[in-house]
Amino acid sequence: MQNKKNVKVNEKIDEEILDEETADFNDCEVEENQETVNQESNTEEAESKELEQLKTKMLRLQADFLNYKNRTEKEKLNTYGNAVSDVLCELLPIVDNFERALEVEAPTKEVETFKDGMKMIETQLKNALSKRGLKEIEALGAKCDPNYHQGIAFDSESEEEEDTITEVFQKGYLVKEKVLRPSVVKIVRK
């Protein structure tokens, strides 16, 4: 089969030569042409192989690009939300400390008034945060769920069911269903 192909090609090549000038069908010429044809078909093969490789590469790159584009667009939409979450997260210790401060008993009327003022500031802070979507994780009385709660101590005296949260050491918070910080709790362990 191969030979036939070569011969056919040979003929074509020779035909072209014939067009320009009448050339005799020379045996030597045929062999030479055959070699050139072989070489040519080899380079043709190599070239077509390279072409296939390049095509695949290009298609792969295109696909990569589309995937990357889609992912990046999604990430872009989330960037603002993520930035807000980061800031909210950093403000949480301040919320904690406000609450701790306000738990302290006021010994005198003046301190009581001062405390009232601080309470108002706390409310202001909490309102600003909840406007941004900050929500407290329900913990007290609920069953400890590691997706939301971090247990660090045991309550062996409570009558409640095993793993029920009996004390919240540090409140946990969510933003848009995403856990910013888990609740740090005490759970029942008999």
Next chain:
Amino acid sequence: MSKIIGIDLGTTNSCVAVMEAGESTVITNVEGKRTTPSIVAFAKDGERLVGETAKRQAVTNPDKTIASIKRHMGSSFKVNIESKDYTPQDISAFVLQKLKHDAESYLGETVTDAVITVPAYFTDSQRQATKDAGKIAGLNVKRIINEPTAAALAYGIDKEDEDQTIMVFDLGGGTFDVSILEIGNGVFEVKATSGNNLLGGDDFDKVILDYIAEEFKKENGVDLRDDKMSLQRIKEAAENAKKELSSAMTTNINLPFITATAEGPKHLNMDLSRAKFDELTATLVQNTIDPVKTAMKDAKISADEIDKVLLVGGSTRIPAVQDAVKRLTGKAPHKGINPDECVALGAAIQGGVLTGEFGSDVLLVDVTPLTLGIETMGSVMTPIIQKNTRIPTKGSQIFSTAQDNQPSVDIHVLQGERQMANDNISLGNFQLTGIVPAQRGVPQIEVAFDIDANGIVNVSAKDLGTGKEQKITITASTNLSKEEIDKKVKEAEQFAEEDKQKKEEIETRNNADSMVYQTEKTLNELGDKVSAEEKASVQAKVDELKKTIEANDVAAMKTKTEEITTEFNTLAQKLYQQQPNPGAEAGQAGADATGQNANPDDNVVDADYEVVDEDK
């Protein structure tokens, strides 16, 4: 064809990366974090937890929480949970499963193949166990590579020509490993390893925590470590302080209402200096020095023979650690790549090599560093390909002639950021001849730039009317060094204002010129359809405009042009009412190169021409 992900399966934390278009990137998990704790737990209801959630319930569920399973890989150790036995491979597989699932979420495609890293000292059975873990997790582990090798790949060490001896210093969360590698011809050989697999960042945290607690006890008589919540708070504060001291010389630890005593609430407020931190952690740092010396001895090399030192693991961010390494090896350690992630990045690179994505024909994308364009009427440069466009790329624009019956156009190829042609680099010149005689602005000459992947610039000019085309190939367009290129860009910024003004002046002039031409042409065409007075008044204005052009009075040109515009429009209307004039329309069809032309009738950019042509 699916991607091969690179996995750093660490003792404390794991990290996953993948190759995309020639670069390796870290994959964030579904919780949005770049690393995942290597912890597995079984909840009360049998639910299996992996990662952050498993870590979170470690204190309340210690019997069913498994951490640092890597320490047992390759051994017959078993974990029994709910009367079921799990091998270390099974547990690691749970971690790998989560990493696989998260990678699929991130990439949006199935992931089946992976490259996983292991410590250089892992035995055959330990490596096999890691491979098995991958298999159990549904991953086809294409290659197991050494962690220090992966780090070297991430730093691109294998790309360098000479043979090298490198030391990889890996101080992670819970383990310390030092390896000495020899790299030559892309082959990595491990010469020696040493370390301390019970030394890591957590130990540094503990030292600070104890210091804080002791200081507070001295002042207030209360040990904060006794209460779970205050312990939690100082633990977090200690870790934060450690991190801060890697860049600051001092940090403040501020914990109000840390505890309550009979006297009322107590606050903790103290400063910690880097000097004090170094003092407190000196023993720990020293504990890293001995293994380094051992490794060098085993590899039979001295400090001088080490070519490079690579840092891996978060704790290598600590300045005292870096200083110790520097003193010991005499080399400043390489720290350009995130030390928490470089092993995963290197594994991903190996994966890329295996898919043929990386390696000998790296798909590095080049850009053209400076803007390319041609010179147009008034000696300005009209850009056609903006700087920093990724190549290969193409760009073209349609230009026209500047004079009536202009027989040829001269294409002067320029490179640079300045507005005036002379301030830019001339890359070459060629002419397109045989333009059919026509009014100026009528012929359509398409000038196209074609830059191939090698940076070779082909510029062609084609007369869309005759089909005649002329080309030029420029091979050395980017023979400027990076410094020279930066300088040119900077110059352009410096002169931006000046250049802008100059260009505007030229445009005004071109507009005025065009206005003169168009008006006179229209007047001629109208002939006696316009009254003698109108003609005279318009002609007078045109003459005034001509004078301002000669005087090069830019402001005057502008005003006069505007004045004539209204008159011209009235005239033109009259003309159109008579018969449609193909000439004028074609003139307006030419492309507007600068986009700044105020005059809508003149949006043809005229190709520059040489006086020489006219004389031909």
